Amino acid sequence: MNAALRDVADGLAQLCWPARCAACAVFVAEESVFCAACHAGVYALGEDEDGGGAGFCTRCALPRDAAGGGRGVHGPQCGVCARTDPAFARTHAAVLYGEAVATAIVRMKHGGHRHLSRRLARLLWPALRRAMQTRGGSDAPSAVLPVPLHPRKLRRRGFNQALDLALWACRIARAGTANAHLAPALPPVERSTLLRIRNTAELGHAGPAERRHLVAGAFAIAPRARAAVVGRRFLLVDDVMTTGATVGECARVLRSGGAAQVDVVVLARAP
Ligand SMILES: [Zn+2]
Numbered sequence: 260m261n262a263a264l265r266d267v268a269d270g271l272a273q274l275c276w277p278a279r280c281a282a283c284a285v286f287v288a289e290e291s292v293f294c295a296a297c298h299a300g301v302y303a304l305g306e307d308e309d310g311g312g313a314g315f316c317t318r319c320a321l322p323r324d325a326a327g328g329g330r331g332v333h334g335p336q337c338g339v340c341a342r343t344d345p346a347f348a349r350t351h352a353a354v355l356y357g358e359a360v361a362t363a364i365v366r367m368k369h370g371g372h373r374h375l376s377r378r379l380a381r382l383l384w385p386a387l388r389r390a391m392q393t394r395g396g397s398d399a400p401s402a403v404l405p406v407p408l409h410p411r412k413l414r415r416r417g418f419n420q421a422l423d424l425a426l427w428a429c430r431i432a433r434a435g436t437a438n439a440h441l442a443p444a445l446p447p448v449e450r451s452t453l454l455r456i457r458n459t460a461e462l463g464h465a466g467p468a469e470r471r472h473l474v475a476g477a478f479a480i481a482p483r484a485r486a487a488v489v490g491r492r493f494l495l496v497d498d499v500m501t502t503g504a505t506v507g508e509c510a511r512v513l514r515s516g517g518a519a520q521v522d523v524v525v526l527a528r529a530p
């Protein structure tokens with residue numbers, strides 16, 4: 260289905276099927292993502308905590324009170340970031356990966372509810388907006404890169420949830436601005452700059468070191484994009500960040516290809 264047809268289909272679906280809670284599927288107002296009961300368990304990671312590292316690792320957005328195992332946040336960075344020095348500079352996470360958010364993401368990815376990406380993108384947009392702000396002398400981001408799926412997985416699933424979320428978040432941004440010329444310049448969403456060249460097993464319950472090992476060498480810059488990567492700042496978008504192994508490997512590949520800076524934007528951060 261091409262993009263225009265998909266827009267028409269989405270519009271029709273909205274008319275015919277009223278909005279339901281993204282997690283438990285009860286009817287909700289069109290502007291709501293979750294019902295009141297599910298929403299009560301959704302923790303937004305806001306502007307304040309994100310700025311100074313008061314409640315979160317500034318690098319990977321790990322909550323300060325995350326449980327043990329050397330994962331706690333004692334300075335501006337957590338113990339893992341201090342030890343592993345990830346290739347990304349900052350992480351902007353929209354919400355904590357709690358039960359309602361996890362259910363919604365599983366329904367979107369594996370439950371035949373791709374349309375939920377449009378609703379969940381409403382949660383993602385504030386995090387993307389924070390990432391677009393320039394601070395500490397960094398340049399404005401020049402592109403949004405969804406974490407790519409391997410072509411085989413893409414064929415099986417039919418869509419890349421990270422791409423869907425990124426595209427919808429940018430559409431929300433444009434729709435929310437009455438005067439387009441006053442809108443902050445939205446970086447383009449580039450879907451073929453970064454490639455997944457190796458299909459990795461589901462990371463599931465793998466620990467941090469195993470995850471890093473599993474995703475090593477899984478990504479590459481598309482040959483025709485190599486020159487265009489040099490000197491640019493990228494925003495990597497994904498649905499869930501668990502240990503940061505996947506986005507860390509993407510960022511490593513981009514930085515070794517000459518990217519000036521890579522920041523991460525995720526819908527949900529697992530504590
Ligand atoms: Zn609900």
Ligand SMILES: [Zn+2]
Nearest residue numbers: 316319337340
């Ligand atoms: Zn960290």
